[in-house]
Amino acid sequence: MIGLIGIVIIFVMVFGGYTLAGGKMGMILKALPFEMIMIGGAAVGAFVISNDMSGIKHTLKDMGKVFKGTKWKPDDYRDLLCLLFELIRLARANPVGLEAHIEEPQESSIFGKYPKVLADKEAVALICDTLRSASMNYDDPHQVEEVLEKRIEANMHHSMHGTHALQTIADGLPALGIVAAVLGVIKTMGSIDQPPEVLGKMIGGALVGTFLGVFLAYGLVGPFAGRVKTVVEEDAHFYQLIREVLVANLHQHAPNICIEVGRQNTPGQCRPSFSDLEEALKAAKQDAA
Template identity: 35%
Template sequence: MFVIIGYIFMMACIFGAYAVHGGELAVLWQPTEIVIIFGGGIGALIVGYGGKPMKATLKAAPSIFKGSPYNKNFFMDLFALQFEILTKIRKEGLMSIEADVDDPHSSAVFSKYPKVAHDHHLIEFMTDYLRLMVGGNLNAFEIENLMDVEIDTHHHEAAVPSTVIAKLADGLPAFGIVAAVMGVVHTMGSLHLPPSELGKLIGAALVGTFMGILLAYGFVGPIASVLEARAAAATQAFNAVKTTLLASLNGYAPQVAVEFGRKAVESTERPSFKELEDYVKNAKGK
């Protein structure tokens, strides 16, 4: 929603001010120059990032128009789920969660928290380390190192779409200059035309530079920032799981372990201690 609102506000200010000063908006509509700018930029991306990075970017692009899934409600579900799993371990032993971690989609515990259960990567991360707790001989220090490696790898992978879009934004002003130069070349070959016609050709050529800069900094660049923030939010969720599980491995009670994880969440999305306590009680009663 904020992406659309921002675009509308930006265009209203830029084009509105231009129109107020007597500018003709129709002059700015140069579809061939837009094709040159975007075609050149996307072609360069295919050369530099063809294959998996481009597929990841196309898959991530539609998400910019949706709100981030990593909000307070998501983290309430995440901590309630971990509390329930860790409580089950404490009461019934590690082997009691074996069926849950082997098939979380069929687990009665995981199915109670659909917001988290739909996040395939996070569930896989959580169940992998719960499985290590059940059947592995690794200590907390070794598991923490392994978690850090996996989180770094995941963050690098999640950041690929924002990197690709940022590179596209960086290149658009240059391709805008390409479009402008091509327009000037066309104008130089039309010097036999009257001044009024030459003025239109020169104006159309200059639109290339304008469009390249506007598209880069007004439209494409902000998308890269949105995707970067989404990747950081996903990493925050992984760190919350990591902190909670490590606290449990170090012998803390489930309620205290979850409190460790809660502290790993940014204040804007972090549920309060009372909110989380009440939510966990209600969730356990389901």
């Protein structure tokens, strides 16, 4: 919703201000389809050239994040902490019993309580792989933390592909607008024998290309890239939380302490209060019993 509001504000302020200043929309609307074909078509073509099919799909999917916002909400962070608490308690009390849950998480009664976390393949893989490694005596906290950090960084790099692709388009749009404007000037020069009022309209139409390229770059595509980057960075906190809790577990802290470490490393806007999390953990204990 906030993304739509931003787009409306941009259009109202830019074109509303132009109209209030005495500008006529007719010239812009007449030239817009042709300029959009040249500028938009060239931008799409450049985008296709610079990305493979996977990158194209990834970028188009990421554009939805501008309007949807972050994937992980405050309740999801609380559920993640409860899930990790149950798994850590089971690993301490019955390491053999844990094996079934981390080998077949889709069939696990513990993972099944938290369907949104279970639906995220990377989160589940991060949890299960780390707990499996610990059960195989690969439990040096510093080494595991380094491995998890590199894995999260690699995933982050992949997730940032969409924002990089959009920013590349934004950087090129002003130049493509100039290309369209130059073509308009060339067209005008071919009609230099026309009266001034005709030449004025032709030059005005050519300048629409420059306007459109800059407007799309800094009013839409650039902000889209920035918003996607912000959402990706915010969602990455979810995976970093997994790392913090599991590394704390390898330090042999009590399960409650491990979860408190995770709670305090949760972003402020998503962090559950101590009392709310305590109630959720009590409920998890009762269900396990």
